Amino acid sequence: MFDTFLISLRLRIAYKINSFLHGLKSLPLIRRLLPTALYDHQGLKAAATIVALLKEFFGMFLGRILYFSLMFLAPLGIMEFHDPAAGFLHLLVFLTLIGMILNNPLFEPTQDKYYAMFLLQMDARRYVVTDYGYYLLKLLVGFTISALLFGWLLMDLPVWLCLLIPLFVAAGKLTASGLTLLRWKRKGTLVTGEKVNVTKIAASGMLLAAAYAPPALGLAIPRIVFFVLLGLFLVCGAVAAVYVVRFPHYRKVYKEQFVANSLLLGVENANTITQDVYQNKLELEVGESKETGCAYFHELFVRRHRKLLTRSGKRMTLAAAVIMAALCVAVTLIGELSDSIHQFLGNSLPTLLIVMYWINRGRDLTQALFFNCDHSMLTYRFYRQPKILLELFTARLKTLIVINLSPAAVIAAGLPLLLFLSGGAETPLHYAVLPLSILAMSVFFSVHTLVLYYLLQPYNVGLESRSHAYSIVNTATYVVCYFTMNLELPTVIFGLCVIGFCVVYIAVALVLAYRLAPRTFKLRT
Amino acid sequence: MKLIVENLQKNFDKKEVLKGATFTFEQGRIYGLLGRNGAGKTTLFNCLNEDLPIDGGSFCLADDSGERRSITAQDIGYVLSTPVVPEFLTAREFLKFFLEINRHRIVDPKEPDAYLDYMQIDPEDRSKLLKDFSHGMKNKMQMLVHIMADPAVLLLDEPLTSFDVVVADEMKGLLRRIKGDHITILSTHIMELALDLCDEIVILNDGVLRQVSREELDDEDFKNRIISALKGETDV
Numbered sequence: 118m119f120d121t122f123l124i125s126l127r128l129r130i131a132y133k134i135n136s137f138l139h140g141l142k143s144l145p146l147i148r149r150l151l152p153t154a155l156y157d158h159q160g161l162k163a164a165a166t167i168v169a170l171l172k173e174f175f176g177m178f179l180g181r182i183l184y185f186s187l188m189f190l191a192p193l194g195i196m197e198f199h200d201p202a203a204g205f206l207h208l209l210v211f212l213t214l215i216g217m218i219l220n221n222p223l224f225e226p227t228q229d230k231y232y233a234m235f236l237l238q239m240d241a242r243r244y245v246v247t248d249y250g251y252y253l254l255k256l257l258v259g260f261t262i263s264a265l266l267f268g269w270l271l272m273d274l275p276v277w278l279c280l281l282i283p284l285f286v287a288a289g290k291l292t293a294s295g296l297t298l299l300r301w302k303r304k305g306t307l308v309t310g311e312k313v314n315v316t317k318i319a320a321s322g323m324l325l326a327a328a329y330a331p332p333a334l335g336l337a338i339p340r341i342v343f344f345v346l347l348g349l350f351l352v353c354g355a356v357a358a359v360y361v362v363r364f365p366h367y368r369k370v371y372k373e374q375f376v377a378n379s380l381l382l383g384v385e386n387a388n389t390i391t392q393d394v395y396q397n398k399l400e401l402e403v404g405e406s407k408e409t410g411c412a413y414f415h416e417l418f419v420r421r422h423r424k425l426l427t428r429s430g431k432r433m434t435l436a437a438a439v440i441m442a443a444l445c446v447a448v449t450l451i452g453e454l455s456d457s458i459h460q461f462l463g464n465s466l467p468t469l470l471i472v473m474y475w476i477n478r479g480r481d482l483t484q485a486l487f488f489n490c491d492h493s494m495l496t497y498r499f500y501r502q503p504k505i506l507l508e509l510f511t512a513r514l515k516t517l518i519v520i521n522l523s524p525a526a527v528i529a530a531g532l533p534l535l536l537f538l539s540g541g542a543e544t545p546l547h548y549a550v551l552p553l554s555i556l557a558m559s560v561f562f563s564v565h566t567l568v569l570y571y572l573l574q575p576y577n578v579g580l581e582s583r584s585h586a587y588s589i590v591n592t593a594t595y596v597v598c599y600f601t602m603n604l605e606l607p608t609v610i611f612g613l614c615v616i617g618f619c620v621v622y623i624a625v626a627l628v629l630a631y632r633l634a635p636r637t638f639k640l641r642t
Numbered sequence: 643m644k645l646i647v648e649n650l651q652k653n654f655d656k657k658e659v660l661k662g663a664t665f666t667f668e669q670g671r672i673y674g675l676l677g678r679n680g681a682g683k684t685t686l687f688n689c690l691n692e693d694l695p696i697d698g699g700s701f702c703l704a705d706d707s708g709e710r711r712s713i714t715a716q717d718i719g720y721v722l723s724t725p726v727v728p729e730f731l732t733a734r735e736f737l738k739f740f741l742e743i744n745r746h747r748i749v750d751p752k753e754p755d756a757y758l759d760y761m762q763i764d765p766e767d768r769s770k771l772l773k774d775f776s777h778g779m780k781n782k783m784q785m786l787v788h789i790m791a792d793p794a795v796l797l798l799d800e801p802l803t804s805f806d807v808v809v810a811d812e813m814k815g816l817l818r819r820i821k822g823d824h825i826t827i828l829s830t831h832i833m834e835l836a837l838d839l840c841d842e843i844v845i846l847n848d849g850v851l852r853q854v855s856r857e858e859l860d861d862e863d864f865k866n867r868i869i870s871a872l873k874g875e876t877d878v
Contacts, residue, residue: 396729396773399729399730399771399773401732401770401771409742410739410742410743411743413738413739413742414731414739417730417731417735418730421730421771422730489728489729489730489773490728490729490730492726493726493727493728493729494728496720496722496726497787498691498715498716498718498719498720499715499716499740499743499744499791501715502715505743639693
């Protein structure tokens, strides 16, 4: 058994090391500094091994610390619960039950398990049992430390009770695994965390309500419930442990899992699935087009994606109009609201940046463009002629700007009106800056998304992502918007800066796109 | 017309894939490009199609008087082994777009349906979205637009493998009919296809191109000679 454990650990570490090195290789700039025989480089390999081992070690605690902070500490703090120890135990019971339903790694069909059981033909039972045992061991260590940290130090729970928490969770997991195996044997189906299942979602929803609703009302289950469940789990868990160790059909069950997740049927990547999703959104309608050439091509594209693009834009416009109208009415009726809205419009324009980010349909458009059009068309030389590429770029940019501008225009018209109704502005400039900055943000996001798509197209013909630069820039955009949200700056100053920035950015981005896109917009090799 | 490849070199990091490949391909002949897995057949095609920058050497076209000129986008038709067509268009719409974009270079353009007739695509399929076409039908469409563009050089990567036997036979007939107008190079792993369809066999081995001459050999001996050449055993 121990040999199997060592092999599977080495396999997992090797898998993590190579994923880490592969990730490094796809980073711009850093890629150039790396040696050619990357995967054989001893120094780099040693560094990656240390990273992988550290990740494995700290992974035991980090997740649990986050879990206790976000699911226990923060809610109990917000609710100002009178007896933190009782509240802690109450949440623990219900959240562990949810975890038993939703998070059961015994049958999680991961890539490393596929390699071990099917490619390397390791003994499935030995492999699964040691792998699961290792998971439980990490769980016990992680929970012991974090339960002591949170339960004993922060919630005043006695030490002995904190030491029972890891046992409670581990025995609960084992019980759930035992039940899953039993169900497989009786019904021949597997209920694991992978498949969306209405019963499971409903049960988890109810348990979630049972976890947080009573503490919000100042209530918690008595401590005895925890002990009764602990006793029950320990008994069931012990029986389940024997069952898990002896279960002879792991290979069969996993094979079903991998087939269901299409891992065994050729290596399909996540992008192939995304492509299927986008292709299923195509709508074939009968209608003649009067356009020719690129305009014809683009018009058909937009028409076939009406639901995804124009219709969702229209819905957003309608929603913006309803919200704006409701706010206008509310401002005239409720004095308090009027004050806070006035204050908001005076110094919280940065918040609207993230709103404009969310309104932007650019991501949908570029995804649909790639998966339903460009991934195939870019293989044709005639399509890659600069004239055609840039003509289509212009047409697409116009479409995206129009789609994004319609909800933006409603917001841009509504904000000065709100400002006027909630008490007016000190300078007339305020009335002009508000709508102009909203419109500038809208055009900015349209240009930004499409230019990035043209300059950093990351996929190859097999739909595999070959560059991380695209996702890094996208994430950075979101992070900047997110952090700007909390800034409080006078609207006129921030607005003028935004307008100035957007004008410069748009000009630079368009010049770059027209100059570079013919070279950068291609499938990666 | 000739396609002259001279001393073509291509490296990936430190690995030399093409080490000075040199060959002259002539119009009117179908060349079967054979090579073992990883020999660099697709790399050679990608270089000729300018999808990959080359690290040395050159390639160009030369007309019958021997005057050389560099290759433009319109000179190459590259038919990929996995057919890719714009999923959101119908067959008819794709051809209409293609004809409009390339109207200046298609001599005597016809209506889309005339081309679809030529390719024997059923009338009821012509208004279906290409995403719903079978693998073989997509391949037909891909082949069709490349033939319509009438490029000087046709590069076919593993063609015919996705067609059923009837369509494969049709396609072979088609390639034979149009070969007079093009320099046709097809890469394949299937020896029988190469022997059946190709006029010349060219081996890509150890980064260089070599022709295997048939001379007076019968099929069996010719096959053996090709296999030895693929293994890099003999001078051919």
